[in-house]
Amino acid sequence: MSKTAILEFDGKKYEFPVTEGTEGEVAVKIDKLRGETGGLITLDPGYKNTGSCESAITFLDGEKGILRYRGYTIEELAEKASFLEVAYLLIFGELPTQEKLDRFYKDIKGQSHVDEEMKKILDGFPKSAHPMGVLSSLTNALIAFNPSSVNVDSEEDMYKAIVKLLAKFPVLVAWTLRKRQGQPLDYGDGSLGYVENILKMMFKQPHETYEVDPVVAAALNKLLILHADHEQNCSTSTVRMVGSSHAGLFASISAGISALWGPLHGGANQAVIEMLEGIKNDGGDTHKYMEKAKDKNDPFRLMGFGHRVYKNFDPRARIIKKAADDVLGKLGVEDPVLDIAKGLEKEALEDSYFVDRKLYPNVDFYSGIIYRALGIPTEMFTVMFALGRLPGWISQWREMRLRKEPIGRPRQVYIGENQRAYVPMDQR
Numbered sequence: 001m002s003k004t005a006i007l008e009f010d011g012k013k014y015e016f017p018v019t020e021g022t023e024g025e026v027a028v029k030i031d032k033l034r035g036e037t038g039g040l041i042t043l044d045p046g047y048k049n050t051g052s053c054e055s056a057i058t059f060l061d062g063e064k065g066i067l068r069y070r071g072y073t074i075e076e077l078a079e080k081a082s083f084l085e086v087a088y089l090l091i092f093g094e095l096p097t098q099e100k101l102d103r104f105y106k107d108i109k110g111q112s113h114v115d116e117e118m119k120k121i122l123d124g125f126p127k128s129a130h131p132m133g134v135l136s137s138l139t140n141a142l143i144a145f146n147p148s149s150v151n152v153d154s155e156e157d158m159y160k161a162i163v164k165l166l167a168k169f170p171v172l173v174a175w176t177l178r179k180r181q182g183q184p185l186d187y188g189d190g191s192l193g194y195v196e197n198i199l200k201m202m203f204k205q206p207h208e209t210y211e212v213d214p215v216v217a218a219a220l221n222k223l224l225i226l227h228a229d230h231e232q233n234c235s236t237s238t239v240r241m242v243g244s245s246h247a248g249l250f251a252s253i254s255a256g257i258s259a260l261w262g263p264l265h266g267g268a269n270q271a272v273i274e275m276l277e278g279i280k281n282d283g284g285d286t287h288k289y290m291e292k293a294k295d296k297n298d299p300f301r302l303m304g305f306g307h308r309v310y311k312n313f314d315p316r317a318r319i320i321k322k323a324a325d326d327v328l329g330k331l332g333v334e335d336p337v338l339d340i341a342k343g344l345e346k347e348a349l350e351d352s353y354f355v356d357r358k359l360y361p362n363v364d365f366y367s368g369i370i371y372r373a374l375g376i377p378t379e380m381f382t383v384m385f386a387l388g389r390l391p392g393w394i395s396q397w398r399e400m401r402l403r404k405e406p407i408g409r410p411r412q413v414y415i416g417e418n419q420r421a422y423v424p425m426d427q428r
């Protein structure tokens, strides 16, 4: 017997169906609410209680600290899979056979050229431009050189657009970094794996050969997997919203990059390192900063802490924290901010302000420490988040298009002026 929810309003009772997901999540379906009640809508700023869609891609349980991509746990995938394999899994729903993965990568390598004219667009940015703004602009600019990627309705055309973006995006990431460093802009090396090629494009020095360090490659592979998808977060919801107008994949992803940039979202990984550096330079007094974070009159927040959904440990933070010790140890890197981060975490987990509000380290708290050990500049940290999130955004965009979801258009409650007559200038 399917469940229903009863709403009583204005002396009348209304019954709405309740849907249940495969992991037991339940939702009241209110798509007929306004029509059946004569105008009643719901109001939920930040959509804290509102589901925007049904999705089969990622499941997370914030209370239990569970995260799975297409049913596979993040712990297993981070340990056993390659990032490209996880990208395939997220986008197409199944772990690929070796033959399918090889074909996927062959198709991607075949599209890894970026029109040289794009370099002129990159030249137009000052070196001081934030890489996320550059990357969002370049991603949008790609449309001009790949017009067939816009109006894609068939799965085949979607596949071509997806492969183009997975191929060209890492080149744009590398070019964005190298432009800031005054380095020559080059292409990748098809003899390498997807992640190894990214490292070479980013870090190869013009006068040297570049050997991929397996420790660095394994660390980046793990970080990209951990960032690959996270159901309906701010940037993914942005990708879905823009994609719902059929603006095309590249434009949707460009919008998602802009949403991820914010310090409350993906921009937090850069803000965490800047915060930790600030604490270190201020004598390392973590207690002082804990008090600031708790002070309502102080705008300071403990960046990398708290999460809209996780009210338990972010499982990704656990894995990244362990990986930080492992990678820095193997690379022989000593980073004092790692100890400061651990000190903040320990203090917060013993402080009622954080415990009562269920504020734990999130994915951004330790990730920057590894990025830094890999030689990635701080202002590029959120770009690395975008690089990891790209297959997740793509998978969510594809699911939304294949399910033929309607254009996103929320309602509102108007609280402005009631009707009033125009006042001539000389009477104001």
Ligand code: SDX
Pocket: 229, 230, 232, 233, 234, 263, 264, 265, 266, 268, 293, 294, 300, 301, 302, 303, 304, 305, 306, 307, 308, 309, 357, 359, 362, 363, 364
């Ligand atoms: C990501 O959604 C996703 O899945 C995102 C993400 C993904 O993979 O896509 O997981 C990636 O964006 C992780 C989050 C990165 N952001 C940060 O680390 C920035 C710092 N965190 C906060 O700004 C905050 O925790 C948010 C934005 C992450 C969540 O904010 P919510 O859910 O709107 O919670 P809230 O702001 O209503 O806070 C509830 C309470 C408030 O106190 P009270 O008003 O109840 O007294 O907790 C406090 C907040 O002041 N609080 C914090 C805090 N985070 C929340 N206090 C101090 N420091 C913090 N970091």
